[in-house]
Amino acid sequence: xxxxxxxxxxxxxxxxxxxxxxxxxxxxxxxxxxxxxxxxxxxxxxxxxxxxxxxxxxxxxxxxxxxxxxxxxxxxxxxxxxxxxxxxxxxxxxxxxxxxxxxxxxxxxxxxxxxxxxxxxxxxxxxxxxxxxxxxxxxxxxxxxxxxxxxxxxxxxxxxxxxxxxxxxxxxxxxxxxxxxxxxxxxxxxxxxxxxxxxxxxxxxxxxxxxxxxxxxxxxxxxxxxxxxxxxxxxxxxxxxxxxxxxxxxxxxxxxxxxxxxxxxxxxxxxxxxxxxxxxxxxxxxxxxxxxxxxxxxxxxxxxxxxxxxxxxxxxxxxxxxxxxxxxxxxxxxxxxxxxxxxxxxxxxxxxxxxxxxxxxxxxxxxxxxxxxxxxxxxxxxxxxxxxxxxxxxxxxxxxxxxxxxxxxxxxxxxxxxxxxxxxxxxxxxxxxxxxxxxxxxxxxxxxxxxxxxxxxxxxxxxxxxxxxxxxxxxxxxxxxxxxxxxxxxxxxxxxxxxxxxxxxxxxxxxxxxxxxxxxxxxxxxxxxxxxxxxxxxxxxxxxxxxxxxxxxxxxxxxxxxxxxxxxxxxxxxxxxxxxxxxxx
Ligand code: DON
Numbered sequence: 001x002x003x004x005x006x007x008x009x010x011x012x013x014x015x016x017x018x019x020x021x022x023x024x025x026x027x028x029x030x031x032x033x034x035x036x037x038x039x040x041x042x043x044x045x046x047x048x049x050x051x052x053x054x055x056x057x058x059x060x061x062x063x064x065x066x067x068x069x070x071x072x073x074x075x076x077x078x079x080x081x082x083x084x085x086x087x088x089x090x091x092x093x094x095x096x097x098x099x100x101x102x103x104x105x106x107x108x109x110x111x112x113x114x115x116x117x118x119x120x121x122x123x124x125x126x127x128x129x130x131x132x133x134x135x136x137x138x139x140x141x142x143x144x145x146x147x148x149x150x151x152x153x154x155x156x157x158x159x160x161x162x163x164x165x166x167x168x169x170x171x172x173x174x175x176x177x178x179x180x181x182x183x184x185x186x187x188x189x190x191x192x193x194x195x196x197x198x199x200x201x202x203x204x205x206x207x208x209x210x211x212x213x214x215x216x217x218x219x220x221x222x223x224x225x226x227x228x229x230x231x232x233x234x235x236x237x238x239x240x241x242x243x244x245x246x247x248x249x250x251x252x253x254x255x256x257x258x259x260x261x262x263x264x265x266x267x268x269x270x271x272x273x274x275x276x277x278x279x280x281x282x283x284x285x286x287x288x289x290x291x292x293x294x295x296x297x298x299x300x301x302x303x304x305x306x307x308x309x310x311x312x313x314x315x316x317x318x319x320x321x322x323x324x325x326x327x328x329x330x331x332x333x334x335x336x337x338x339x340x341x342x343x344x345x346x347x348x349x350x351x352x353x354x355x356x357x358x359x360x361x362x363x364x365x366x367x368x369x370x371x372x373x374x375x376x377x378x379x380x381x382x383x384x385x386x387x388x389x390x391x392x393x394x395x396x397x398x399x400x401x402x403x404x405x406x407x408x409x410x411x412x413x414x415x416x417x418x419x420x421x422x423x424x425x426x427x428x429x430x431x432x433x434x435x436x437x438x439x440x441x442x443x444x445x446x447x448x449x450x451x452x453x454x455x456x457x458x459x460x461x462x463x464x465x466x467x468x469x470x471x472x473x474x475x476x477x478x479x480x481x482x483x484x485x486x487x488x489x490x491x492x493x494x495x496x497x498x499x500x501x502x503x504x505x506x507x508x509x510x511x512x513x514x515x516x517x518x519x520x521x522x523x524x525x526x527x528x529x530x531x532x533x534x535x536x537x538x539x540x541x542x543x544x545x546x547x548x549x550x551x552x553x554x555x556x557x558x559x560x561x562x563x564x565x566x567x568x569x570x571x572x573x574x575x576x577x578x579x580x581x582x583x584x585x
Pocket of ligand 1 (some may be wrong): 394395396413414416417434438465466467468485486487488489491
């Protein structure tokens, strides 16, 4: 088995100072910059460090993660601190009022541990709660109202991870978030622009306006101090009382009161009942590497492993990256996996998900049996498969690895950017709209165009199906790569392409992240692709019967990787001012 691509002087600028050969290359490249052009000169490169790495979508939060590692915390302490900090510095997806999934692989452990802190439907939720009198789905109710909010899981999940694996005291991992909320931070230009861009959506909610705009209603300008005292108070209650600091007492009472005032369903009973859950990780293998990812209620791990199983028999590396035969095969594989998703995936506490069948290599072999390598399979001729036969035997992601090799891969979300756009009065907490991830009505797509049925129907205390795919790739029992992405339904295929780019196409993580991506999800029956795909490849795909649709960006990967003498980190440039920051001596 080959090893993963190692850092070299062409791809990792930090190594230049260690390598005379590369200094020569640097001088040469500086000489040619004018001729090559600015774009290539600015080609982003992975960050290298010897003592640990944090890659997130937000620079202040990455720095918090690094500071915690330097203070003697492990990767989990760092991940918990980043999770709380992003609720302050990256409110479009970082959150206390949402949910997510964390995968932890402690050095020396036999397997990763999967922590499910997905939101739950409140006790009063019903399967028809988003249908109007005519039986049509009312999208305002499922996306932008207090009824759209699932019982938040983030605080429970982060605290569970910390209790189980953390080394530093709880107060220490909450301190950076408290300081950022209480003392404030310089409003980043991107955040100022993002908040101002949604003023109309927020205007409906005075409590939201009070948090993100100044008292006179004007917007913070880039560089102005942005303080969030209500949020700081909540974080302090969590630091003092742990789980109870959020799920009971003042915080819970404030959230429940906001719900009561606006026709929402979440009560103090719902909040008091919420618990994060440790679930058996989804595990597969691909070309000698162990792939571990999130089990249901995420569909991510199941379909990632299912797609890798389907791809294993094919010489992807020989066919080449983003070449027509490769894309055609991958699209056919994606189409089949997402067809299965529509029927078989849901909260495992409510629905018997055929996990073993879906991730069985024999099932994958059967599914690829009807792939025509020259011709697209129209999605209307393809139905979800029957894996049961084998049963016998504006989300954000961050990845962290510490000097001991402990790795964390965490994806959490409010669903849309800023979720519902609602801040529960007195808390500074943006509330999610995760209830829209349920199938409100069979055959009626959710915001990501995903179809679902009974498996993902709404029920009290059920978790909506997710596509979030925090993933850890290991070799010989040790984590070598942690990655994940936002992007709704596009998350699973973005992670798939990251893994193939690194393992099959031997790319370093910066190149693997920057390469144009594509996506197919059974319905709608077209390939979404990013700019940069070769014209001849697109023509060849059309000749095979595919419809193509250009889109802006598919996912945003934040990845860390263990290499021979240290760690690499890379934060996708597609969406935000993310940053990978390393720890050195
Ligand atoms: O859980 C899910 O699959 C979605 N709620 C994730 C939403 C998302 O990734 C939004 N980011 N672009």
